[in-house]
Amino acid sequence: MRQSFEYHPVIGYRFIPGLKARIPHEGGGYLIRVNDCGFRCERNFITEKKPGIRRVLLFGDSFTAGDGVSNKYRYGDLLEKKIPNLEVYNFGLPGAGTDQQYLAYKEYATGIKHDLLLIAVQVENIRRVAGHYRYWLNERGEQVCYAKPYYELVDGTLILRNVPPRKEPIHEADLSKEERKFIAVGRFPKLKKMVKLVTRVGLKDLAQKAIRYQLAPEYNSPDNPAWQIMRAILEEWINNNRQRVLLMPLPPYQYVEEMGDPSHYQARFREVASATGCMLHDPLPDLLKYSLEERRGFRFQKDVHLTPQGHAALATSLTPILEKLLDDLEQGVHK
Amino acid sequence: MSTTILGISAFYHDSAAAIIRDGEIIAAAQEERFSRKKHDPRFPHHAINYCLEEAFIESSELDAVVFYDNPLFTWDRVLKNCMMAGPRSFDQFKKASRSVLGIKMWVKDYIIRSIGSLGKLDKLLFTEHHMSHAASAFYPSPFQKAAIITLDGVGEWATTTIGLGTDNRIELFQEINYPHSLGLLYSAFTYYCGFKVNSGEYKLMGLAPYGEPIYYDAIRENLIDIKEDGSYNLNTEYFGYLDSSVMTNDKFNNLFGGSPRKPESYITRREMDMAASIQKTLEEVILRMALHTKKETGADNLVMAGGVALNCVANGKVLKKGIFDDFWIQPAASDAGGAVGAALLVSHAYFDIPRKINPNGRDTQRGSYLGPAYKPSEVVAFLGRKGYPYERIANPQQLAEKIAQVIADGKIVGYFAGRMEFGPRALGARSILGDPRRRETQSVMNLKIKFRESFRPFAPSVLAEDVSEFFEMESESPYMLLVAPVRKERCLPMNLRKFQEGDDNMSAVITQSRSDIPAVTHVDYSARVQTVHPSDKPDYYHVIKKFKDLTGYGIIVNTSFNVRGEPIVCSPQDAYRCFMRTEMDLLVLEDCLLWKEEQPAFEDTEDWRKTYELD
Numbered sequence A: 001m002r003q004s005f006e007y008h009p010v011i012g013y014r015f016i017p018g019l020k021a022r023i024p025h026e027g028g029g030y031l032i033r034v035n036d037c038g039f040r041c042e043r044n045f046i047t048e049k050k051p052g053i054r055r056v057l058l059f060g061d062s063f064t065a066g067d068g069v070s071n072k073y074r075y076g077d078l079l080e081k082k083i084p085n086l087e088v089y090n091f092g093l094p095g096a097g098t099d100q101q102y103l104a105y106k107e108y109a110t111g112i113k114h115d116l117l118l119i120a121v122q123v124e125n126i127r128r129v130a131g132h133y134r135y136w137l138n139e140r141g142e143q144v145c146y147a148k149p150y151y152e153l154v155d156g157t158l159i160l161r162n163v164p165p166r167k168e169p170i171h172e173a174d175l176s177k178e179e180r181k182f183i184a185v186g187r188f189p190k191l192k193k194m195v196k197l198v199t200r201v202g203l204k205d206l207a208q209k210a211i212r213y214q215l216a217p218e219y220n221s222p223d224n225p226a227w228q229i230m231r232a233i234l235e236e237w238i239n240n241n242r243q244r245v246l247l248m249p250l251p252p253y254q255y256v257e258e259m260g261d262p263s264h265y266q267a268r269f270r271e272v273a274s275a276t277g278c279m280l281h282d283p284l285p286d287l288l289k290y291s292l293e294e295r296r297g298f299r300f301q302k303d304v305h306l307t308p309q310g311h312a313a314l315a316t317s318l319t320p321i322l323e324k325l326l327d328d329l330e331q332g333v334h335k
Numbered sequence B: 001m002s003t004t005i006l007g008i009s010a011f012y013h014d015s016a017a018a019i020i021r022d023g024e025i026i027a028a029a030q031e032e033r034f035s036r037k038k039h040d041p042r043f044p045h046h047a048i049n050y051c052l053e054e055a056f057i058e059s060s061e062l063d064a065v066v067f068y069d070n071p072l073f074t075w076d077r078v079l080k081n082c083m084m085a086g087p088r089s090f091d092q093f094k095k096a097s098r099s100v101l102g103i104k105m106w107v108k109d110y111i112i113r114s115i116g117s118l119g120k121l122d123k124l125l126f127t128e129h130h131m132s133h134a135a136s137a138f139y140p141s142p143f144q145k146a147a148i149i150t151l152d153g154v155g156e157w158a159t160t161t162i163g164l165g166t167d168n169r170i171e172l173f174q175e176i177n178y179p180h181s182l183g184l185l186y187s188a189f190t191y192y193c194g195f196k197v198n199s200g201e202y203k204l205m206g207l208a209p210y211g212e213p214i215y216y217d218a219i220r221e222n223l224i225d226i227k228e229d230g231s232y233n234l235n236t237e238y239f240g241y242l243d244s245s246v247m248t249n250d251k252f253n254n255l256f257g258g259s260p261r262k263p264e265s266y267i268t269r270r271e272m273d274m275a276a277s278i279q280k281t282l283e284e285v286i287l288r289m290a291l292h293t294k295k296e297t298g299a300d301n302l303v304m305a306g307g308v309a310l311n312c313v314a315n316g317k318v319l320k321k322g323i324f325d326d327f328w329i330q331p332a333a334s335d336a337g338g339a340v341g342a343a344l345l346v347s348h349a350y351f352d353i354p355r356k357i358n359p360n361g362r363d364t365q366r367g368s369y370l371g372p373a374y375k376p377s378e379v380v381a382f383l384g385r386k387g388y389p390y391e392r393i394a395n396p397q398q399l400a401e402k403i404a405q406v407i408a409d410g411k412i413v414g415y416f417a418g419r420m421e422f423g424p425r426a427l428g429a430r431s432i433l434g435d436p437r438r439r440e441t442q443s444v445m446n447l448k449i450k451f452r453e454s455f456r457p458f459a460p461s462v463l464a465e466d467v468s469e470f471f472e473m474e475s476e477s478p479y480m481l482l483v484a485p486v487r488k489e490r491c492l493p494m495n496l497r498k499f500q501e502g503d504d505n506m507s508a509v510i511t512q513s514r515s516d517i518p519a520v521t522h523v524d525y526s527a528r529v530q531t532v533h534p535s536d537k538p539d540y541y542h543v544i545k546k547f548k549d550l551t552g553y554g555i556i557v558n559t560s561f562n563v564r565g566e567p568i569v570c571s572p573q574d575a576y577r578c579f580m581r582t583e584m585d586l587l588v589l590e591d592c593l594l595w596k597e598e599q600p601a602f603e604d605t606e607d608w609r610k611t612y613e614l615d
């Protein structure tokens, strides 16, 4: 299999510019095409915008970059098909936290003319924001630890650390005990307790009982340190962008399949929206309208990333909101 | 709308995949290159993935998927063979049935599990084994009409077929069936001489010039009955492959005075003479068959495929006899090429796509550079991630000049450029290069790079326009499938006294300079030639051209980029690993140059000497 990423002195890594590859996957494999700037986008990024074209800059992680599906099946690409005269510049970066996505924005997007900035925050990204290191699989399938850039909040100000991130892998043993706490754990743990529950009562019953399990304590309180950094990054990002911003929390499958209580993270994202005046779109209520069986089909059997059906459902949820927003912007309803 | 076909060959030897779009070969690769397991017969997941990548197509958008032979026919052969051979062959039957029924019957499921779809047809197509070989030989050839000969060990029933190709149609009208098989006969000798069946055949061919064909009469009288028309019968009493898992039996062994040579043991005069004798037999069959085919078809040209067609010594003889005006051999002649053939056959015969013949008179195999390429940006990403020091020369002329200079200085260069070769030969995309003028090149390459002692010289890559300056040969040989004599005036006399007096030690012969290009001259003053044409591979052509500017010789040594027993390297990672395990001086990865002495110490995680066995 081809190497897909290269070192980047600020973001940590990016796709290899110009790469074309097919990645074997449980879904049958998928095609990726990378543009000149090292993003998995069908379009090369151009600063100027043609008249009559509406342009959305889309940021996110692997759910937005489309791990598991070919470029054309991703929700960002589907939006282009559904909404006339729309260009979506996809800056999705797999494995990245909101911090690295913000750095990608600062490195590559600030000059690009656009109508809307769409920040898709996969809810689990908060774990990456809190991390200073992260494990990756190397070409032999072994876990290798690399440093990542991160922000620290010092007296209310974001301070960028670990830039440039160290190129060489890091041995966990070389880290101080304190630093070892900052190795990002990535996804929410599949809790043994919940697996047991599912086996006992069955998935459907579990959903019906709507067991309100707390998956992400980071969102429990506005004062949680990880959330505070996340919120500071989002606020700085939204406030610095000159165009309208649409903030979209992307729910991991546990929420889509009603294994967890989304109310805390939903509350936190509402707080950011009201503090910054940005638009907020929570796709979860739309996704919950599908049957549980359909929702199970929104992710792969083993891989938790979105299937083409998952991407389609997300695009369907986004389309009317985005279309109206872009139309309103055109007519000058918003600032 | 274009028509895209995926072809797959698997489960026997050297699995492969190929993709054809509107009759044009887009990609083809052997699974071994990705899995790093030599001659990997397993389902070619990686090769298929690569083909879809190169064509940049979703599996669901394929017009058809085709498998290169018909497992039912193969099973039929296995079953009938075992019924004939009786209870002795029960083990053989169990093994073969498991292979045929247990795996081949599930080809469809393998494909769906691997790529999620069988394409728009939503069913798997099957071709006949020798039709796949025939298609792989005829369709990419430069001929509108050609006689076809396919020769292999065994597919379903047929082992040899004769036919005719015209435009986009192929007809096979004569066949010889298992257990009569020229391929299996040659393999029996390969086995007997202590080399690996299905991969050591080229060693046997290389050994032949050292020996005398003293067993020829014994072979003709006991093993094979060759008819005037080149058809033949084997005397199956001498072979083990019908009822056991070995190639020869006691009767065979007694005929040639003892048990088979143990692999990796000392090679004696007997093996050299055996090699010479079977080579002579093979050439006789092929020549007679070519004459007969000419008579039957009246075609001016001949195309060939099947493992036996890789015998370039025999090919050279056919060409020299002038039976046909010209001929073309599928470079991936063995079953790997069946993937290309099957997909071409479906394109032309099932979808009736007209055949496009190359207007410049050359073939449509594209130099057989049909495998993956890695962009300079991918190479730089790899080197950057690992922190390996390199120098980048973006100007192609300067790059070629630098490489040529290094070779002229007597250094050994690992050369990785462009799309990987399809087929068993390295043709300058994944090659190790050296100076053919130097006497020590052959031994340095053998002992410090390949880690073997070898009686076989390396092959030369020569500028197409200069070929007759070095060899008695006018035609092109872009796929290294022809052997030609080195020009007389270049040859030097050898002192063969000791060898002729009975000293079996070949090294006394090997180490002598035989010409002014000793590294590529065999003991019989022949060479296995690759001609390099600028339109097939400009980067490689320019390296040789610059070498000529420096030395006056438009020719270099080319050996495959691997250590002994390892599949040829595919990715920059493979190339770097092989470079660090050997004593190559310089590694060229696209436009990046890496010097051995500048590299950090290499941590090898496996004992490759155990991983890769000798052929």
Ligand SMILES: [Fe+2]
Pocket: B129, B133, B152, B153, B154, B155, B306, B307, B334, B335
């Ligand atoms: Fe075959």
